[in-house]
Amino acid sequence: MKRRQKNQTIVSLVFLVTLLVFGVLHMIIPEQEVSEDEGRLLSHFPKLSYADALTGEQAVKIEKWYNDQFPFRNLFIRSGKGFRALAYPNMNPDGMAIQLIPDEEGVVPDPEQDPELDPKPTDPLPSGTTDPSQTETEPAPTDPPTPPPLDPIDDIVSTKQLLFINKRAMERYYGNEDKLKAYAKRLNDLDTKLGSGVQLYSLIAPTAIELYAPDEHHSGYSSQIMCIGIVRDNLDANIKSVEAYEALLYHRDQYIYYRTDHHWTGLGAYYGYTAFCESAGLEPVALSDMEHYEIEGTYLGSLYRVSKNEMLQNNPDTTEGWRPNATYTATAWDNSEMTVTYQIRLNDERSKGSNSYLNFSGGDRALLKIVTDHSIGRKVLVIKDSFGNALVPYLANHFDEVYVVDPRYYVRSLNTLVKENGITDVLVLNYMFGTSNATWLSGFDLIAK
Numbered sequence: 340m341k342r343r344q345k346n347q348t349i350v351s352l353v354f355l356v357t358l359l360v361f362g363v364l365h366m367i368i369p370e371q372e373v374s375e376d377e378g379r380l381l382s383h384f385p386k387l388s389y390a391d392a393l394t395g396e397q398a399v400k401i402e403k404w405y406n407d408q409f410p411f412r413n414l415f416i417r418s419g420k421g422f423r424a425l426a427y428p429n430m431n432p433d434g435m436a437i438q439l440i441p442d443e444e445g446v447v448p449d450p451e452q453d454p455e456l457d458p459k460p461t462d463p464l465p466s467g468t469t470d471p472s473q474t475e476t477e478p479a480p481t482d483p484p485t486p487p488p489l490d491p492i493d494d495i496v497s498t499k500q501l502l503f504i505n506k507r508a509m510e511r512y513y514g515n516e517d518k519l520k521a522y523a524k525r526l527n528d529l530d531t532k533l534g535s536g537v538q539l540y541s542l543i544a545p546t547a548i549e550l551y552a553p554d555e556h557h558s559g560y561s562s563q564i565m566c567i568g569i570v571r572d573n574l575d576a577n578i579k580s581v582e583a584y585e586a587l588l589y590h591r592d593q594y595i596y597y598r599t600d601h602h603w604t605g606l607g608a609y610y611g612y613t614a615f616c617e618s619a620g621l622e623p624v625a626l627s628d629m630e631h632y633e634i635e636g637t638y639l640g641s642l643y644r645v646s647k648n649e650m651l652q653n654n655p656d657t658t659e660g661w662r663p664n665a666t667y668t669a670t671a672w673d674n675s676e677m678t679v680t681y682q683i684r685l686n687d688e689r690s691k692g693s694n695s696y697l698n699f700s701g702g703d704r705a706l707l708k709i710v711t712d713h714s715i716g717r718k719v720l721v722i723k724d725s726f727g728n729a730l731v732p733y734l735a736n737h738f739d740e741v742y743v744v745d746p747r748y749y750v751r752s753l754n755t756l757v758k759e760n761g762i763t764d765v766l767v768l769n770y771m772f773g774t775s776n777a778t779w780l781s782g783f784d785l786i787a788k
Contacts, residue, residue, distance in 0.1 A: 487592035508642035509548035514566035523573035542581035600640020605660035608729035629661035663735035707743035746782030
C-alpha cells in the first residue's frame with residue numbers, strides 16, 4: 340500500500356514539474372511567426388477585452404495561442420508525421436490519402452487495361468466505303484500541337500511515395516472514379532444553390548509527375564488528364580471547366596513546378612491564371628507588364644521535408660513572382676471564429692527560405708478579402724486548397740474584389756458570402772489530391788449547404 344502511494348506521489352510530482360517547466364518555457368521562449376511544417380501563420384497572444392471574457396471568446400483565443408506557441412511544437416509535429424509515415428505508409432506529405440485501385444489479388448491494374456476508362460473503339464467502316472459525314476470540301480484535319488519534349492533522364496529513383504527524376508521529386512497519384520464523380524456532384528450542387536446570376540468555374544491542377552515523368556510513370560488511370568476528364572464530363576453544362584492542365588503541359592519546359600515541393604511556382608500559377616481568364620472572358624496581363632521579383636534560391640519544400648533526400652537538399656528551389664497591376668488592400672482572417680483580422684501584403688518578398696511559398700498571399704486561412712481600385716463590376720470568390728495561394732494575386736489585375744476561402748478553416752455559408760457581397764464569379768481551385776481529401780471535402784460540404 341505504501342509503495343502504491345509512493346508511486347502515485349512520484350507520478351504526480353513528475354506531472355506537476357513537467358507542467359511547471361513547460362509553463363515557464365512557454366513564457367520565455369520567443370513567439371514564432373510561421374509554422375514551416377504546416378505552411379501557415381501562427382497565433383499570437385490576444386488582446387484582452389472584457390467583452391471577450393464575458394462571452395468566453397477570450398479563453399478560445401488564449402487556447403489557440405497556447406496551442407500554436409507550445410514549446411518545441413515543431414519537434415512534436417515532425418515526430419507525429421514520422422509515426423504516421425510508419426503506421427500509414429500510403430499517405431502523401433500533406434496527409435491526403437493516396438487512393439490505390441488494386442485488383443482482387445492486390446495489384447494495381449495497368450491503366451492501359453482498364454475497360455471502363457479506355458476509349459471505346461469505333462466500328463470500322465466496310466471496305467471501300469467512306470464516312471458520309473466527311474465531304475470533299477472539308478479541310479484536312481490539322482495535327483494538334485505537341486508539348487515541349489522532356490529532358491533526357493539522367494537519374495531516376497522510385498519509392499512508394501515519390502518519384503525522383505533529374506533532381507526533381509514528384510508525388511504519385513492514383514485516382515478513384517467514384518470520388519472524382521462525387522467531387523463533380525459537389526460542384527453541381529453548389530452551382531444550383533448559387534443560382535443563375537453567379538458563374539461557377541472548376542480548376543484542377545495536375546501534380547508534377549503528370550508533366551515531367553515518362554508515360555510509364557504516369558499515375559491515376561491512363562493519366563491525370565483522364566481523371567480531370569472524369570470531373571469535367573460529370574459537371575453540369577453551365578459550369579465552366581478551366582483548361583489549366585493544357586496550359587501547363589505546353590509550358591513544361593519552363594520553371595512551372597518546384598523541384599522540392601508539391602506546389603506549382605509563381606510561373607505555373609500564372610499559366611493557370613491565363614487559362615482561367617480564357618474561361619472568364621478576361622484578357623490576361625502579360626508577364627512583361629507586371630513587376631517581377633525573385634527570392635533567394637534556398638527553398639526546400641514539402642517533398643524535401645517528407646523525404647529528407649540529399650539530392651533535393653543540394654538543389655533548393657528559387658521562388659519568383661509578379662505583382663498585380665492594382666492598388667489594393669488585403670485583409671485576412673486566420674481562424675474559423677473570424678476574430679483575428681489584420682492587413683497583409685501580396686507578393687511579400689520577406690517570406691524567404693522554407694517559408695518562400697507563403698510570399699504570394701500568405702498561408703492557408705479562413706478568409707482573405709482583397710479590395711482593388713478596379714471597377715469592372717465583377718467580384719470573384721476563390722474556394723481553394725494551397726495551390727490557390729499562388730494564383731490569387733493575379734486575379735487582383737481584374738476584379739473589383741477578390742474573396743479567398745479555404746474550407747478547412749472557413750465555417751460560414753458560401754451562399755451567404757456570395758449574396759451579401761455581390762460576388763459574380765466563383766472559382767473552385769484544387770490540385771489532384773484535393774479532389775479526394777477528406778478534410779477539405781468535409782469542410783466544403785459544411786459551408787456549401
